[in-house]
Amino acid sequence: MHEIYNLVTGPLAWLAWGIFIVGSIYRLAIMYILAKKKDAPSLAYMSWGFSLRSIINWLIPFNALGWRRNPLMTVATFAFHICLVVAPIFLLAHVALWDQFFGITYPVLDEKVTDIMTMIVVAACLIFAARRIFQKEVRYVSGFQDWLILVIAVLPFATGLLAYYQLGNYQVMIVLHILSGEIMLAAIPFTRLSHMLFSVFTRSYMGSEFGGVRRVKDW
Amino acid sequence: MLHPASSWDWQPGERVVLDSTGCPAPHEWQEEPYVAPDGETFGAAVRLEDGLFTMCVNGVPWEASFDKLWHPRFGPDGRLIAIVQQDGEWTLAVNGEVWPETYAFMWTPLFSLDGAVIATAIQQDGRYGLCVDGTPWDTLYENANEFSLSRDGQASAAVVQTQSLAAADIAAFQRGVFSVAVNGQVWDKTFVNAWTPTFDAAGQRVAAQVRLSLYDYSIAVDGELWKQNYACVWEPRFNPASGAVVAPVRIAGSWGLAQDGQIIWEPVFAQCWQQDFSRDGKTIGAIVATGYGKFTVAVNAKPWSATFPVVTDLVLSADGKRAAALANEYNANWRVVVDGQAWNGLFDMAWKPVFSPDGLHVAAKVEKRNRQTVLLDGKPYKRDFEQVWEPSFSPDGAKVLIRARDGGKYLRIVAQATDF
Amino acid sequence: MGIKDRLIEDVGLREGVKRLTEDKIEQVVQTVLKGETGARLAAYSEICMRCGLCSEACHFYLSHDGDPSYSPVGKVQQTMAVLLKKKGRVSPDFIYGMAQIAYTECNLCRRCVHFCPVGIDTGYIMSTVRRICHKLGVTPQYIQDTAHSHSATFNQMWVKEDEWTDSLQWQEDEAREEFPGLRIPLDKEGADIYYSVIAPEPKFRTQLIYQAAAIMNAAGADWTMPSEPGWDNSDMCMFTGDFEMMGRLKRKHFESAQKLKVKRIVMGECGHAFRSVYDMGNRWVAWKMYPVPVIHSIEFFWELMKQGKIKLAKKYPGPVTVHDPCNVVRGRGHHEKLRELVRFLVDGPIIETASNREHNICCTAGGGVINCGPPFKNVRLDGSKAKAEELRATGVKTIVAPCHNCHGGLEDTVHRYKLDMHIKFLGDIIYECMEKPS
Numbered sequence A: 001m002h003e004i005y006n007l008v009t010g011p012l013a014w015l016a017w018g019i020f021i022v023g024s025i026y027r028l029a030i031m032y033i034l035a036k037k038k039d040a041p042s043l044a045y046m047s048w049g050f051s052l053r054s055i056i057n058w059l060i061p062f063n064a065l066g067w068r069r070n071p072l073m074t075v076a077t078f079a080f081h082i083c084l085v086v087a088p089i090f091l092l093a094h095v096a097l098w099d100q101f102f103g104i105t106y107p108v109l110d111e112k113v114t115d116i117m118t119m120i121v122v123a124a125c126l127i128f129a130a131r132r133i134f135q136k137e138v139r140y141v142s143g144f145q146d147w148l149i150l151v152i153a154v155l156p157f158a159t160g161l162l163a164y165y166q167l168g169n170y171q172v173m174i175v176l177h178i179l180s181g182e183i184m185l186a187a188i189p190f191t192r193l194s195h196m197l198f199s200v201f202t203r204s205y206m207g208s209e210f211g212g213v214r215r216v217k218d219w
Numbered sequence B: 001m002l003h004p005a006s007s008w009d010w011q012p013g014e015r016v017v018l019d020s021t022g023c024p025a026p027h028e029w030q031e032e033p034y035v036a037p038d039g040e041t042f043g044a045a046v047r048l049e050d051g052l053f054t055m056c057v058n059g060v061p062w063e064a065s066f067d068k069l070w071h072p073r074f075g076p077d078g079r080l081i082a083i084v085q086q087d088g089e090w091t092l093a094v095n096g097e098v099w100p101e102t103y104a105f106m107w108t109p110l111f112s113l114d115g116a117v118i119a120t121a122i123q124q125d126g127r128y129g130l131c132v133d134g135t136p137w138d139t140l141y142e143n144a145n146e147f148s149l150s151r152d153g154q155a156s157a158a159v160v161q162t163q164s165l166a167a168a169d170i171a172a173f174q175r176g177v178f179s180v181a182v183n184g185q186v187w188d189k190t191f192v193n194a195w196t197p198t199f200d201a202a203g204q205r206v207a208a209q210v211r212l213s214l215y216d217y218s219i220a221v222d223g224e225l226w227k228q229n230y231a232c233v234w235e236p237r238f239n240p241a242s243g244a245v246v247a248p249v250r251i252a253g254s255w256g257l258a259q260d261g262q263i264i265w266e267p268v269f270a271q272c273w274q275q276d277f278s279r280d281g282k283t284i285g286a287i288v289a290t291g292y293g294k295f296t297v298a299v300n301a302k303p304w305s306a307t308f309p310v311v312t313d314l315v316l317s318a319d320g321k322r323a324a325a326l327a328n329e330y331n332a333n334w335r336v337v338v339d340g341q342a343w344n345g346l347f348d349m350a351w352k353p354v355f356s357p358d359g360l361h362v363a364a365k366v367e368k369r370n371r372q373t374v375l376l377d378g379k380p381y382k383r384d385f386e387q388v389w390e391p392s393f394s395p396d397g398a399k400v401l402i403r404a405r406d407g408g409k410y411l412r413i414v415a416q417a418t419d420f
Numbered sequence C: 001m002g003i004k005d006r007l008i009e010d011v012g013l014r015e016g017v018k019r020l021t022e023d024k025i026e027q028v029v030q031t032v033l034k035g036e037t038g039a040r041l042a043a044y045s046e047i048c049m050r051c052g053l054c055s056e057a058c059h060f061y062l063s064h065d066g067d068p069s070y071s072p073v074g075k076v077q078q079t080m081a082v083l084l085k086k087k088g089r090v091s092p093d094f095i096y097g098m099a100q101i102a103y104t105e106c107n108l109c110r111r112c113v114h115f116c117p118v119g120i121d122t123g124y125i126m127s128t129v130r131r132i133c134h135k136l137g138v139t140p141q142y143i144q145d146t147a148h149s150h151s152a153t154f155n156q157m158w159v160k161e162d163e164w165t166d167s168l169q170w171q172e173d174e175a176r177e178e179f180p181g182l183r184i185p186l187d188k189e190g191a192d193i194y195y196s197v198i199a200p201e202p203k204f205r206t207q208l209i210y211q212a213a214a215i216m217n218a219a220g221a222d223w224t225m226p227s228e229p230g231w232d233n234s235d236m237c238m239f240t241g242d243f244e245m246m247g248r249l250k251r252k253h254f255e256s257a258q259k260l261k262v263k264r265i266v267m268g269e270c271g272h273a274f275r276s277v278y279d280m281g282n283r284w285v286a287w288k289m290y291p292v293p294v295i296h297s298i299e300f301f302w303e304l305m306k307q308g309k310i311k312l313a314k315k316y317p318g319p320v321t322v323h324d325p326c327n328v329v330r331g332r333g334h335h336e337k338l339r340e341l342v343r344f345l346v347d348g349p350i351i352e353t354a355s356n357r358e359h360n361i362c363c364t365a366g367g368g369v370i371n372c373g374p375p376f377k378n379v380r381l382d383g384s385k386a387k388a389e390e391l392r393a394t395g396v397k398t399i400v401a402p403c404h405n406c407h408g409g410l411e412d413t414v415h416r417y418k419l420d421m422h423i424k425f426l427g428d429i430i431y432e433c434m435e436k437p438s
């Protein structure tokens, strides 16, 4: 068990971060080159101001028409994304690891808070899954990729919870937790999770077209 | 030429041709004025008090008047034409005399280079074609458009529809029912579409853009196709010296120039059109876009470094050593750009630049705040006017003819370089 | 559920797919995907989360009781997603359904943009599907016929050159009876305004030319209309996917205006043509914006109102509701000007539909859908139920709709859903209410 733990916290962690960072840069660079070559009529309209305008307006819950018409999804989506990003970064156990390996420390969130946040992520995933099963317009368009990324996203949090509450074998859980976290990182550039990389640009583009050319809001 | 520029009055100075541009005969209203190339005649359509129309020329109305009258224009030889209707039939009035032939409709008058020959588009009994000096083509067609007259006026051409199409018969259309008729005689081949038939310098050959299917474009010369097809093409032009046909072609999303089916300008431009030749055919210029939204002029495939949102009205000097064009920012801030260098000054509008015959000077009409003037080599004439017409050079290139209207008067000015 | 259950016979689609083989389809799809699309489509297809949030945006989905195969992402799922997944190797039958979806079940209205968090433009994806259909030769008969007309005559209704000028002179004559001295100046170089229309005006709705001339005359405008081709600003080639012709039409239109040295183009009450001049056609030509400014009638009339150049003898009796045409409102933000103008013209309030301004619901005629003609009329009207309900809820009798397609579409909708409403162009109202010589 110890070797496995060392493996996942050592070489595999490096590998996952490596794939995530190098992969992301690679994907972004390739996409940019493609855009330069093929999408000149789109790039020509990109504007910082309208990009930011669009991003900010979409980051306000219930601001966009789409959010307003889908209240449950709005709550779930915002809660999910906030918790997904914040909880792992400010979790005591994670910060302790940064300290242990690199001597980096920074403030942590109360364990109770991160605990709830983790549960929120898992709950949101359950909502997403329920929509994929029960809501026909979502079911109609759901495929393997969609389930895959949902599983990839929920696993680190579910296993984290199980480990935290010492449900099941703690050693196994913690290894699974770390491993699934690494899978998620490595999957970002190469699955639909890449929306983390690209949606800022698609959003910016839509904002620029709607703001600069069409003179209306895109939210 | 019946009345070449060399026979015009080139005595420097300003002459008031008309003290009053208003027609002295009683009339309900007077329309936009036109002036002859030599600047000696000023004409405008007027509606007389009896509800009929005529042209008032240097203050004297034509003897004849008409139920309707439109498209008054001066030809290169100074004759004044207008399309007129009498008793429901249309014809052309030339200096007040009408052609004996009449038609159900008439439009798009075309002049030969010297103005001696006039052709117009006609419709008679639902059939379409051209008439030349009043005489219709032997064969008229279901439809005709894209009319063209050779420089010497001896040949005329149009795109014609060779058979009727039932409503929404898309299959028949795609089999091709359009072709080019030259002097009324249609080519053997038909096409999905044909556009911009154009004559060579001698008026012997005709080239046109054609679409062979909804997707394949090419150039047809005297009915024969180039061997290559393209994603798109624009207007072909004959090289005045060699007789080769040159057209912009689109390959893999970019534009270049092809000559007789062979690429002569690599397709590297986002746009390329309005190619023009020097007299010896050795220099080709065209309006190009070097990137998205970046328009300029390329001479022998080499683009100017300055680019603009919009470029129009390219003209090469006869010797091909110089090129001039207009640039603007979406119809505002017009500039005259000569040899890649924009002249000082931004204008509300500018007109096609004119080279002197020796190519040493360039003149252009410009407008700013509703006042118009003429620039010579970048410098404005000493005063401006309500309206000026496009300038022309004396044959020796030393003088510029300015035709102007201001304060109710019509003036004819022969200006020298020192006046600018 | 899906397009297979609702295929409609159309000669253009049927004859088109008959000519296809899987090899040919694969080759064409690959050419378009490799040659013409880029990062935009790649990103859209990769990051669409299949969340279905866009469903609620689409009137086709709303009008079909939430049938998921009509949602924006549902339509992508049945078209582009399959092409991408199978790398273009699909059957001719698949192409039939794909074309029907792209041409008749999406108005390219872009309402779904307001619903998609990651910024996907389903209208663009559907346009690209149409582009592929055009390249495959599978387009609905009637809209293809208008595209043919464009290519042969530079207008969408086979109007011949003499018919055009003759219509103008005829309207000028008629209007001169009512407004002595009125002119429709032809080919007047240097005019402030080049007035451009779409071909249905000289063909069927000549009174619109009459009204425009009356308004220009009353406003003392320095204007002109061209006698030669280029006068039609419309562009069905943009909607069939024939982008080469779209570019050719725009070149003709703008060169016609440039040749006349006008300051700007004012266009009649048309929506799609507006999209073509600033958003699509100009781009194919490589002009970043329209080379000659194009002012939509809404803005032009609004200007006249602001300058006090429209003098009303009376106001039009309200209340009214306003239909926002997608291409001038979501496309160009003219909604407030439209309302200011309507308030000026109408005596009584504007009763808004539930979805208004840039969030409007499309009339279901736009994007070339109405131009696909009789075979698809019922589909179109089924799709406009959501719009009809919003209109009914206003309880008013008059819909102001400053767009030809919207006008035609809403007339059908009003009829089908027994709404007991009538539809007005701004020009209709201005003409009716303006001061006229007694």
Ligand code: SF4
Binding pocket: C057, C058, C059, C060, C071, C072, C075, C105, C106, C107, C108, C109, C110, C111, C112, C113, C122, C123, C126, C362
């Ligand atoms: S563009 Fe309009 S019609 Fe098309 S899917 Fe989106 S909302 Fe529906």
Ligand code: SF4
Binding pocket: C047, C048, C049, C050, C051, C052, C053, C054, C055, C072, C073, C115, C116, C117, C118, C119, C120, C122
């Ligand atoms: S809202 Fe956007 S991301 Fe969600 S399914 Fe629709 S297009 Fe895809």
